Amino acid sequence: xxxxxxxVAYDAKVVTIWSGFxxxxxxxxxxxxxxxxxxxxxxxEDLIAGRIHAAWNSPLAWVRAxxxxxxxxxxxRPLVMRDTDCDLRSVVVVRADSGIDTxxxxxxxAVGAGAVDSPQATLLPLRHLRELGAAVEARLFQVGxxxxxxxxxxxxxxxxxxxAGEVAAACVLDANHLLFTQEGTLxxxxxxxxxxxxxxxxxxxTIATSAPSDLVEEFGALLTGMSYADPEVRPLxxxxxxxxxxxxxxxxxxxxxxxxxxxxxxxxxxxxTATAYDP
Amino acid sequence: xxxxxxDLAGIGFDQGAQVILRRELALLPPGGxxxxxxxxxxxxxxxxxxxxxxxxALTVPPDGDPVEPxxxxxxxxxxxxxxxxxxxxxxxxxxxxxxxxxxxxSRPAAHWGLAxxxxxxxxGGPPAPFDLDRKEVVWADLAPALYAQAAxxxxxxxxxxxxxCVFELPAEVEAAVVQVMTYLVENEQAALVVxxxxxxxxxxxxREVTQLLAVQAADEARHIEVFxxxxxxxxxxxxxxxxxxxxxxxxxxxxxxxxxASFLLSVLGEGTFLNLLSFLGRYAxxxxxxxxxxxxxxxxxxxxxxxxAHLAEQSRRDPAFRGRLRGAIERRHDVLADTxxxxxxxxxxxxxxxxxxxxxxxxxxxxxxxxxxxxxxxDGRRNRLVRLGFPADEATELSALHTRNFM
Numbered sequence: 301x302x303x304x305x306x307x308v309a310y311d312a313k314v315v316t317i318w319s320g321f322x323x324x325x326x327x328x329x330x331x332x333x334x335x336x337x338x339x340x341x342x343x344x345e346d347l348i349a350g351r352i353h354a355a356w357n358s359p360l361a362w363v364r365a366x367x368x369x370x371x372x373x374x375x376x377r378p379l380v381m382r383d384t385d386c387d388l389r390s391v392v393v394v395r396a397d398s399g400i401d402t403x404x405x406x407x408x409x410a411v412g413a414g415a416v417d418s419p420q421a422t423l424l425p426l427r428h429l430r431e432l433g434a435a436v437e438a439r440l441f442q443v444g445x446x447x448x449x450x451x452x453x454x455x456x457x458x459x460x461x462x463x464a465g466e467v468a469a470a471c472v473l474d475a476n477h478l479l480f481t482q483e484g485t486l487x488x489x490x491x492x493x494x495x496x497x498x499x500x501x502x503x504x505x506t507i508a509t510s511a512p513s514d515l516v517e518e519f520g521a522l523l524t525g526m527s528y529a530d531p532e533v534r535p536l537x538x539x540x541x542x543x544x545x546x547x548x549x550x551x552x553x554x555x556x557x558x559x560x561x562x563x564x565x566x567x568x569x570x571x572x573t574a575t576a577y578d579p
Numbered sequence: 580x581x582x583x584x585x586d587l588a589g590i591g592f593d594q595g596a597q598v599i600l601r602r603e604l605a606l607l608p609p610g611g612x613x614x615x616x617x618x619x620x621x622x623x624x625x626x627x628x629x630x631x632x633x634x635x636a637l638t639v640p641p642d643g644d645p646v647e648p649x650x651x652x653x654x655x656x657x658x659x660x661x662x663x664x665x666x667x668x669x670x671x672x673x674x675x676x677x678x679x680x681x682x683x684x685s686r687p688a689a690h691w692g693l694a695x696x697x698x699x700x701x702x703g704g705p706p707a708p709f710d711l712d713r714k715e716v717v718w719a720d721l722a723p724a725l726y727a728q729a730a731x732x733x734x735x736x737x738x739x740x741x742x743x744c745v746f747e748l749p750a751e752v753e754a755a756v757v758q759v760m761t762y763l764v765e766n767e768q769a770a771l772v773v774x775x776x777x778x779x780x781x782x783x784x785x786r787e788v789t790q791l792l793a794v795q796a797a798d799e800a801r802h803i804e805v806f807x808x809x810x811x812x813x814x815x816x817x818x819x820x821x822x823x824x825x826x827x828x829x830x831x832x833x834x835x836x837x838x839x840a841s842f843l844l845s846v847l848g849e850g851t852f853l854n855l856l857s858f859l860g861r862y863a864x865x866x867x868x869x870x871x872x873x874x875x876x877x878x879x880x881x882x883x884x885x886x887x888a889h890l891a892e893q894s895r896r897d898p899a900f901r902g903r904l905r906g907a908i909e910r911r912h913d914v915l916a917d918t919x920x921x922x923x924x925x926x927x928x929x930x931x932x933x934x935x936x937x938x939x940x941x942x943x944x945x946x947x948x949x950x951x952x953x954x955x956x957x958d959g960r961r962n963r964l965v966r967l968g969f970p971a972d973e974a975t976e977l978s979a980l981h982t983r984n985f986m
Contacts, residue, residue: 384631391624475628477621481593488593493621528634529667531703543634543664 302331303515305354305505306343309336310450313539318356320536324526330518339446339579340364340417341572348372348570353511354379354519358448358503359419359556360565365506366550368570378504378548379520384541386552387499389474390425393462393491400468403432403495409468411436412458416577417565418449419556420502421458425471427559428497439467446579452476459485469494501552520547583607586652587617592625604635604661613659614644616652626657634662671702680723680787685714687784696784709782711837715896719889722787729794729881734874736805742812746865751937755928756868758818759859760810762925763875764803765820766852766986769828770882771799773844777837791885798878805871812867818928823919827984830914838893838900839907845886847908848986849879850963854956855985862933862948887963894968901968905977912980920983956985 307318318334325332335352337343340361347355348368357365362378369376392411394400400409411429414421426438441458444451455472459480462470472480474496480486505523507516523545526533537543560566565574585603590596596619603613615626623639630637636659643654676684678697692707694700711717719725748756778792810817831848834840856879859872893900926949931937934945957978964974 383634387627387631389624389627391621473628474624475632478592478625478628481591481621481625486593488591493624496624527667528664529670531671531701534668534703541632543662543667 301512301515302333303354303512303519304352305332305334305356306337306346306352307334307356308340308343308358308447308450309338310444310447317536317540320533324533324536325519325522328522330515330522332519340448341446341579344368344570347376347506347508348374350508350510353508353516355506355508356503357506358450359501359553360417360423360448360560362504362506362550363553363556363560364566364570364572366553366570367566367568369509371569374509376506376508378550379507379516380523380545381501381504381548382540382542383544383546384475385502385504386546386549388420388502389496389499390420390428390471391474391477391496392425392429392469392471392494393459393477393486394469394494395462395465396490396492398468398492400494403429403434406434406436406469406494409436410439410466412461412467412470413438413440414449414454414458414471415442415445415447415451416440416574417445417447417579418454419500419559420449420473421455421471421476422449423559423563423565424497424500424555427555427562428495430562432495436469445577452479456480456485459491462486463490498555499552500555501549504548504550582612582614582658584614584616584646584650584652584655586650587615587619587622588652589618591617591619591621592629593621596622596625597629600629600659604659604665607661613661614646614655615657615659616646616650616655618653623656626659630659634664636660636662668701669699672699673702674698675700676784680720683714683718683785687712687782691782691784693783696786707782709780711777711780712782712784714785715893716837717781717785717788717889719788719885719892721888722785722791722885725881725885725888726787726791726794729791729798729878732877732881733794733797734801736801736808739874740805740867740870742808742867744866746867748813748864752864752931752935753813754818755931756864757810757814757816758924758928759932760806760868761818761820762824762922762928763806764810764817765824765828766848767799767802767806769831769986770844770849771796771803773831773840774799776832777840781837795882795885798882802871802875802878805874809867809871819922819924821919821922821924824922824925824984826918827915827920827982828986830911830982831986833914834907834911836903836907838890839903841886842890842904843907843911844986845882846890846963846967847960847981849886850883850959851956851981851985852879853883854952854959858929858933858948858952862929862935864932864935883963887966890967898968904967905969905973908977908980911982915982915984921985 307314322332340358343355344361344365346352347365365376429436441454443453455476458470461467528534528543567573587596627637638658643656645654675691675694675698676682676696689706690704691700774792774795778789781789831844856872856876860869863869929949930945933948934941960978960981961974964977
């Protein structure tokens with residue numbers, strides 16, 4: 301039997317990454333293959349239907365897979381995640397000279413967010429603002445709907461809209477705020493962080509109940525055994541954005557679960573209930 | 580251990596904080612941690628994202644940790660414990676030989692690729708497609724000195740030649756100059772293509788060889804320019820190009836072996852051309868032609884010197900190498916056996932240039948001069964073959980097998 305994993309092709313590099321990992325895993329004795337999906341919803345449905353054994357899932361895809369799996373009596377589990385998937389934050393930034401000093405000042409203002417299905421640029425930061433009592437008008441920058449925010453374009457558009465004065469604030473991942481300031485999308489000193497979410501977790505390798513346990517364990521052991529010192533896998537780790545694979549944990553998704561419930565994105569059994577969401 | 584603390588003042592990651600942090604982390608002793616102070620608004624958020632990406636652990640004390648009195652920067656806003664990723668990236672790093680030519684290695688690794696000789700090379704990366712990667716095949720100890728000389732003696736076609744100097748030539752003498760220039764251009768095009776093709780195959784570790792080949796190609800580019808410019812100085816129509824001449828030159832392009840290509844082109848072809856350029860320096864009817872012949876001669880002499888130096892080293896190491904050189908001459912001779920050889924228009928033009936006029940006596944003198952030229956070419960080839968270790972009689976025999984097209 302071959303362990304079959306799904307991954308979403310949010311970028312051409314996904315082919316390079318998983319083709320490289322596939323060759324490495326097979327050379328280390330694991331019968332492994334992968335299939336690519338154009339969006340996360342089909343990947344999760346196929347995981348729960350048993351058509352694939354593992355899914356390299358976004359946090360939102362994890363939430364849906366967990367709900368679908370539990371509803372059908374086939375709970376899923378996170379096998380591994382990247383070191384860079386742990387303890388992320390989303391930030392809400394304003395123009396430095398905007399005069400917006402507190403979250404309350406955002407009342408009634410337009411706030412730029414990412415795609416409707418972006419955990420880090422939409423679901424989590426907008427929930428955070430709601431929890432703080434800010435009634436804002438969310439303006440979505442819909443790039444790569446169905447990719448759960450993997451495509452950075454929506455966040456970059458929101459950041460540009462902030463600079464252009466089209467929105468009063470923008471929601472972005474902490475790492476993307478760092479990226480935008482370093483690449484110059486947000487010039488030095490042009491923005492100020494108004495508030496940020498608590499830490500949360502990002503992607504994980506989600507395993508279906510029906511997956512062959514021996515192959516799954518071997519898969520997990522091989523991934524966590526990958527060394528950044530190995531010149532063969534290091535370029536792939538760099539592309540995928542990690543320095544080591546860690547054992548998966550399901551403890552960092554509570555805020556996203558709450559945001560999904562608050563927005564009605566999925567129902568408790570994992571059905572897509574968001575309106576105007578058509579990946 | 581006193582913790583190391585760095586004060587970023589008001590500098591954030593949008594102004595290069597990471598540059599300071601990388602330096603500070605590199606200076607940490609094993610097991611150490613780095614305290615960070617600073618006032619930038621986004622410092623802690625960006626530190627967290629940056630450390631996550633770099634694989635460093637970050638601890639953020641809620642209210643900042645106090646520092647010793649007198650330490651600039653206020654309380655420590657975060658502590659970094661460096662992760663192993665940076666160390667692991669360079670764990671298997673190796674020096675790509677040494678920067679000095681004496682530290683050239685026998686066979687540079689394919690994955691060193693385009694790295695500077697002497698650089699610390701990260702393991703991995705794609706193997707570079709340089710098939711000429713053995714020192715004994717491409718290297719000559721003279722290469723660094725020849726390159727330095729070549730770089731120092733580059734000349735500018737626009738200023739090195741007095742293009743607007745006044746001279747008048749009879750129309751037929753001018754036509755003879757144009758014919759010779761036309762012939763020189765096609766030869767120099769072969770002399771450009773051959774080193775350029777070899778250059779792209781030589782492992783960049785042999786830097787001075789690639790530099791020398793690059794300058795050689797640039798020399799030929801300049802020669803093509805000045806020969807063309809002289810040919811069109813008084814008119815627009817060039818001379819003839821014979822099928823036999825082009826067949827001879829095309830056979831040079833067919834030799835894939837670095838040493839044999841260098842032998843056929845530089846030692847035999849360009850070596851023969853030294854005599855031709857000297858002939859033009861003596862008999863050219865105008866100062867522009869004499870000047871460009873002299874400048875080209877200076878460059879070609881350098882090309883010949885590298886070829887001879889490189890091949891003499893190989894020949895000394897391996898006496899059987901001369902058998903391969905002989906084979907290359909014989910193969911080319913056989914290939915060209917059924918071709919016409921040099922363009923007769925070129926020989927006639929050279930004769931007229933040496934004669935200076937159409938009087939029968941002058942033509943006879945010119946004819947004799949061209950015969951002497953060919954004898955000098957023959958002797959020059961034979962002498963260079965002797966320098967490569969061939970016995971005199973064999974050198975004489977092989978010199979005679981060289982293409983009648985000179986190059």
